[in-house]
Amino acid sequence: MRTVYQSTDDYGHVLRTLKLQHEDRTDPVYLGLVIREREVLFQTRESASRDFVLQKIKDFVASNSPEMSLQPA
8 A cells, every 4th residue: 555645735634545456456446535633534445546536535625625705804
């Protein structure tokens, strides 16, 4: 298992994609995580492309980010 993508957004979430390669399988499995203060807020495990998992992470963050009207000016 190795990290193939990691970033931190403006709200302190760690966005991470891990690649899991099993010896008996030719296609890798990607594990997508969104972490904040050691708590996993979102997790997905897909036998799909890295970009697909990244898009799922971005969709989760976008749907759970505070509304612009609630942010201080």
